Amino acid sequence: MNIYTSTATALLFATTFSLAGNNVGIPIAPVVPIVEEFNITYIPYFALGYGSVSLRDDVSSESFDSRALNLTMGVDIGKYIGIEGRYRKSIGDMEYNRGDTGNKSSEDFPAIIEAYSLFANIHTTILDSLRPYLFVGVGYTELDAVPLSELGRAARSENSLQYGAGAMYTFVENASVFIDYTVLYDDEGFDGRARNSTITSDAITIGVRYDFQ
Numbered sequence: 001m002n003i004y005t006s007t008a009t010a011l012l013f014a015t016t017f018s019l020a021g022n023n024v025g026i027p028i029a030p031v032v033p034i035v036e037e038f039n040i041t042y043i044p045y046f047a048l049g050y051g052s053v054s055l056r057d058d059v060s061s062e063s064f065d066s067r068a069l070n071l072t073m074g075v076d077i078g079k080y081i082g083i084e085g086r087y088r089k090s091i092g093d094m095e096y097n098r099g100d101t102g103n104k105s106s107e108d109f110p111a112i113i114e115a116y117s118l119f120a121n122i123h124t125t126i127l128d129s130l131r132p133y134l135f136v137g138v139g140y141t142e143l144d145a146v147p148l149s150e151l152g153r154a155a156r157s158e159n160s161l162q163y164g165a166g167a168m169y170t171f172v173e174n175a176s177v178f179i180d181y182t183v184l185y186d187d188e189g190f191d192g193r194a195r196n197s198t199i200t201s202d203a204i205t206i207g208v209r210y211d212f213q
Contacts, residue, residue, distance in 0.1 A: 053065075053067075057197045058197060065094070118138055133168065138161060139184060141185045143157070
């Protein structure tokens with residue numbers, strides 16, 4: 001009787017350990033790690049804009065205002081950021097307002113405003129078509145052909161922080177319209193032109209953009 005009891009107990013323990021060790025042919029599915037695919041898309045684009053550009057002395061109210069063309073080339077990196085370069089140049093007649101200075105105002109002043117910019121932008125998409133965005137970077141702004149005297153003219157230029165905001169609307173695949181506002185310069189001096197004044201240069205641009213994708 002003790003032999004049978006011992007044998008039954010031994011078989012019970014053997015069966016238990018066999019089940020625990022998966023030695024009885026019961027399949028256990030292997031654990032497969034889930035790997036999410038992470039791809040960053042790069043979308044190059046080109047934009048052409050038209051608008052206004054100005055430069056003014058905030059103390060004397062002296063100002064230069066003109067229409068301007070804007071060329072942009074950039075690339076969107078993923079869904080929310082991008083990098084772009086811009087070139088802006090005044091075209092047509094430059095309107096000069098003398099403000100509190102003793103100069104003579106003119107509606108056809110011989111001057112040109114040029115600006116080169118490198119921006120990083122942050123954007124998001126609303127309702128699949130509307131994209132508001134912010135941008136900030138560094139740039140170069142120049143006011144050329146500013147009369148210093150009857151003997152000649154000179155150019156004034158500065159490197160500075162530049163920034164702005166805008167919105168873009170996609171009306172067909174890969175093509176959009178946009179409007180934005182850019183601060184090109186906002187500081188004292190401007191290459192010695194106004195030592196005790198703050199010079200502000202800014203621009204408003206409306207244009208079209210094409211994405212290469």
